[in-house]
Amino acid sequence: MKGKTLLELRGVTKEYCIGSGFLSTRRVTAVKNISLDTRTGETLGLIGGSGSGKTTIGKLALGLVKPSQGMVLYKGRNIEEFKAAEFTEYRRQVQCIFQDVTGTLNPLMTAGSAIKEVLSFHHGKGAEDIKQKTARLLNLAGLRTDIFYAYPHELSGGEKQRVCLARSLATEPALLVCDEPLASLDISVQTQILQTFRRLQVSQNLSYLFISHDLRVIRYISHRIGVMYKGELVELGPVEEVFSHPGHPYTRLLISAMPRIFGGGKQEAAPESERGPAEASGKQKSHGCPYYDWCPERAEICRRNAPPLRLLGPEHWVKCYM
Numbered sequence: 601m602k603g604k605t606l607l608e609l610r611g612v613t614k615e616y617c618i619g620s621g622f623l624s625t626r627r628v629t630a631v632k633n634i635s636l637d638t639r640t641g642e643t644l645g646l647i648g649g650s651g652s653g654k655t656t657i658g659k660l661a662l663g664l665v666k667p668s669q670g671m672v673l674y675k676g677r678n679i680e681e682f683k684a685a686e687f688t689e690y691r692r693q694v695q696c697i698f699q700d701v702t703g704t705l706n707p708l709m710t711a712g713s714a715i716k717e718v719l720s721f722h723h724g725k726g727a728e729d730i731k732q733k734t735a736r737l738l739n740l741a742g743l744r745t746d747i748f749y750a751y752p753h754e755l756s757g758g759e760k761q762r763v764c765l766a767r768s769l770a771t772e773p774a775l776l777v778c779d780e781p782l783a784s785l786d787i788s789v790q791t792q793i794l795q796t797f798r799r800l801q802v803s804q805n806l807s808y809l810f811i812s813h814d815l816r817v818i819r820y821i822s823h824r825i826g827v828m829y830k831g832e833l834v835e836l837g838p839v840e841e842v843f844s845h846p847g848h849p850y851t852r853l854l855i856s857a858m859p860r861i862f863g864g865g866k867q868e869a870a871p872e873s874e875r876g877p878a879e880a881s882g883k884q885k886s887h888g889c890p891y892y893d894w895c896p897e898r899a900e901i902c903r904r905n906a907p908p909l910r911l912l913g914p915e916h917w918v919k920c921y922m
């Protein structure tokens with residue numbers, strides 16, 4: 601089921617500068633030479649440990665940060681070359697859902713007003729039409745229409761996330777970048793909202809770039825997944841193919857540790873080999889495989905040269921020599 605490519609990262613590296621002044625400036629490579637794409641009606645899930653660069657990929661996809669190298673293309677065009685009106689249209693079509701719903705919603709605005717605001721901005725239609733559209737969006741997001749009059753403090757976490765979803769849908773987007781949208785919700789609410797995401801994907805022909813720490817969530821929602829390790833995309837492929845035949849030792853570790861890390865709905869500390877000595881000591885390797893120090897299958901070549909992405913099976917890529 602290969603849809604049309606919507607958004608593509610092509611050889612993207614993003615470096616952040618930390619500190620100011622000539623001597624104190626330090627560069628952090630948040631993501632390194634990433635190539636991936638999202639397709640119409642499809643979910644690309646991104647999984648990886650803390651600090652592996654998932655959010656940075658989301659921000660690049662949304663045009664919130666610019667690549668230091670490489671480019672981000674939307675419908676085949678480099679977003680940095682968009683004229684102002686084209687960039688506004690791209691922003692309409694690519695929306696985001698974040699974990700922090702409280703920070704996203706204005707505490708002084710009712711749910712209905714928050715949605716109406718977006719509708720008026722993007723569609724500029726008459727008041728009655730907007731009210732009907734708002735009610736429809738609340739229903740689409742799985743909310744009762746009387747939520748229209750509720751303020752954020754009167755809503756549960758799940759309801760707030762659904763209001764954010766309705767608000768994002770108000771622009772009739774093609775792609776939603778979802779960055780840990782379920783992380784602050786309890787497990788039963790997570791399941792219900794995941795079902796809503798799935799239903800909406802079909803009814804609205806939505807594409808998702810779905811970022812999560814939780815392998816169960818990623819497996820449920822994704823068609824393809826990308827595995828991030830220390831800023832690098834170490835594996836990319838169809839979800840069940842990656843779960844049944846993981847090609848990278850780090851992916852195998854994540855899958856084997858699944859009950860341990862994610863058991864009981866509560867996330868524990870990452871396994872030792874996920875954190876790694878380079879991360880623990882704050883040092884970053886400049887060459888070789890980023891997983892070298894922890895890899896049970898490493899060879900001498902892995903220390904000297906970073907492995908290229910190689911094809912394991914249909915659309916299944918892995919960055920490993922073994």
Ligand SMILES: Nc1ncnc2c1ncn2[C@@H]1O[C@H](COP(=O)(O)OP(=O)(O)OP(=O)(O)O)[C@@H](O)[C@H]1O
Pocket residue numbers: 616617618628629630631648649650651652653654655656657
């Ligand atoms: N604005 C920034 N300025 C400087 N460094 C940053 C900035 N944003 C992210 N980083 C660094 O880039 C790296 C990747 O961060 P990013 O937030 O993309 O990872 P992540 O996988 O989303 O992590 P988490 O799951 O913990 O949110 C980290 O080392 C982080 O400290």
